[in-house]
Amino acid sequence: MDESTNEYNMTNVSHVHPFGKNGAIASAVFLLPMSVFGLFANLITIIVITRSKKLSKSVFNLMIVSLCVSDLISAIISPLSHHRRTWGFDHWILPEFFCKLFWAADHWTSYVTSLHILLFACIRLASVKSPTKYERLKNKYVKDIVAVIWFVAFGCGFIPMWIWFGIKASDRPAGGHGTNWPDCTLYYARIEQFQVYVKIAYTTFFYIPMIAILIISPSIAIIIMKRRKTRLQRRNIDGVNACPSEFEVKRQKKENSAMVQLAVIVGSYMLGYIPSSAYLLYATAAPQSTLQEQIFHWTSGTITYILLRLSECLNPILYNVASSKMRNETKSFLRIPAKKCCSIGTDVNSVSSSSVMNSPRRGIKL
Template identity: 50%
Template sequence: MEVLLNLSNSSVYRRPFSDVSMIVTSSILLPLCAFGIVANLITMSVIAKSEKLKTTFNYMIMSLCVSDLMSAMISPLFLYRRTWGFDEWNASGFMCKLIWAVDIWTSYVTSTHILLFAVIRFISVKWPAVYYKIKSIHVKATIATIWFATFFIGFVPFIIWFESKTRDRQSDAVDAKWPACTLSIEWVSAFRLYSVVAYSIMYYFPMLMLLVLSIAITYVLFDKRKRRESIIGRAGSSPQRQPRARLEARRRTKENQIMLQLGLIVGSFFAGYLPQTAYHFYTTGATPQTYQAKKLDWTIGIGTYICLRVSECLNPIFYNLASRKMRHETVSVLCKCCARPFTSKSRVSTSQATPKSSLPLASQSRDALEM
């Protein structure tokens, strides 16, 4: 049943979505929220606990997980903004500003991290000697700089420009079709200019560079393969041929993992952020007045946000798919977490079934020390 609101001019306002739309949207976004929080926490925990995974690339992946975790945590409020809070934002005005500021901040962090990831990956395959000179302190300093710079580029302007208020649904203003928590009408012109400049620098330039770097990495890897094949071919049937062939097989497996990981992360980034930025240009430029046009705007808006959430939820899966070490450590951590309750129960039952006097003296002493 659609909610009907009687406005002051006696006309009838219809929301651009139905109750069914709210249920369907919630059934998609809430599980994505839960999965995003759990998956990113697990990935962060795995990298933090494993010495094997403390590498240059995994430091960037861990920072990406922090960004995706923050985005997942605020996603229920974006769902509320597009559904139950569409006409009246009942949360605080500061919370409205905060979710928008955090959303754009984490988006910029993600785009710059993925570009940095691709640049360092290219260096590692093209100039390995240079790559091995990159220390963890260099990567951590770069990551901290990215978070600091994007805070001022994204967080600060958005926390100023966005607000929560009841929109005049009968006006000709561009915000007549927007949710209650959205861009302030006074800042629309500034936002249009900002989106052209900032999105070009923070989204479209990284996307272009990612395409170039992905092609370059693939070319370098296949060129190296050809050179190694020629060396193995010249070895003929010498005793060195078999060891070299086995080494080549391991190298190819590693190279395939490199291309797979980069391809999945880049593809996910494109699928999530291209629709979102395109919608921002569309909705701030068009001023549809018909009900069908407003309904289309709402559908595109929620659809692009779902694409963004799916993209960010896929990242932890891609990290594990493309790295055997990551998969092994993740499975190990999950097995330990699952086994811990059963181990605790078995210890309790054993201690209850065995009298203290029947335990060895060493065990009794150890129990006394632990009390």
């Protein structure tokens, strides 16, 4: 972000901020469009899956719906984060309720997303390693697990943040830790508690799931490749050197789709949550005694938050890229308004043509 050492007077008082006017505008250019896109893209994905009988039967699509709800909430609160880092840096002009809501909802959805990705990887591993047991897995069981995830994340993420965060106290000691944080931030009296909480909660909800996902994901690919090699060897032993059967081709397509879907979801998750969780650990421990440290702190926080929002915007796109069924359903859903519009236009043209020219000619559908 440029002009970071310039004076940026947002509150009619002379104050040197760790960002410049262009930095605030540039962050808005990234965050606000992503917020709007994330809102509509995730909403469309939720509607497409829930209204489709084919898609709604899949346990993986049920988890995708829950992930979209989490990303939808994140998109809604994204403008609050931008306000906190820019125009509300010194004075949070909104009611304190929205400050608490941002921190609470942000951690809540982050924990939900992390646990969902881990669950997604575990069920995908089960579907590949034990297909018969996977077939017994009913949607009801997955819904129950998802509900537990939301409940646990609410208790461990939403409630503590709601209690510990708010408008910065006026008695915050000058030069103390967090003095130069934005106005909507951690209460000074809670700093030590929060530092202990971060080490425990982030390890539990971010780092352990990340390590597990990085172990499970390659394991799925290894299992699939070994099975393909075994099937090929059996065909050679049986003397069947012809091309694979239609059933085997379909199975390979499903396996490829499963690996691609898992890879893109995990990749998007890592893109957003590794930088974000690392930054939050740094922010609670690193001092900000100089302007250069404040600039680095603000810039790092803004970039990591943009990456987090970017990963959540990419998710609906990646869901459609990885699944041809979902892609077709999404195309069908997006075409509905256009078809209605065209059919109305066609009817109007037909009526006008027949009434004026007394001709059976019909309008042309686009």
